[in-house]
Amino acid sequence: MNLNKKDKVKDFFRKDGFYLALFLCLCVIATVAIVTTKKNNSLEENNTAQNEFTLNIDEQETSEAKKQNAERVEEDITNELVEAEEEESDLNVSSGTNTEVIFSNPINGVISRGYTYPKPQLMSDGTSRNIRGIDISAAIGSEINAAAVGEVKEVSSKVEEGNYVVIAHANGLYTKYTNLSNDIRVNVGDRVTEETVIGTVGNSSMIFTNDQFGEHVSIEVQDASGKDLDPTAYFTFKED
16 A cells, blocks of 8 residues: 555656646746846836936036026126227217316427407408417428327318318317318228327318418317317417
């Protein structure tokens, strides 16, 4: 009886043991596959999260950089506008300012005819003329500089004044240079300094001619409203 049981057990392991072992191996393989899959999924999730985190940081840094660049550009534009406004205000003569501007003699010479306005002066032909500036004796062709920093407001010609240039200055005053030659070297809108040659002495006035008054340039000074002022209060020319 015992021998039969042992034989049956041996037969079972010989016949069915193979399938049992195969089943156990499959179970082990399946378990390993499941564990490996879970680990891979976990790694992929971690990598995805890390990539998203990195992208978010990059986007934030890029946005911050763009913001800083935009702020710098805006600041530069603002500074340029302020500088332009300051430059414009320096030459604003519409209402006059209290800015102190010292005029330099625009040419070497002496006063050959003084300022008499509003008292008219009798001319050789019997007519009377207002002398609104001072005549500076100077040879034809002598260079004439601007009296101070300013902006050229007018370049033109009239019978009485001949060729002339008008310059606006930061203190609300205008200087006017008449009886110039055709060699005028500035244009309306030009910014000038005491170093700027605006033209040369000529003989273009048809009224105050060089034949009657000698070779000269006439210099006038006006305020912002166009009122004539005595140039000798602003220049240091000596009288002839």
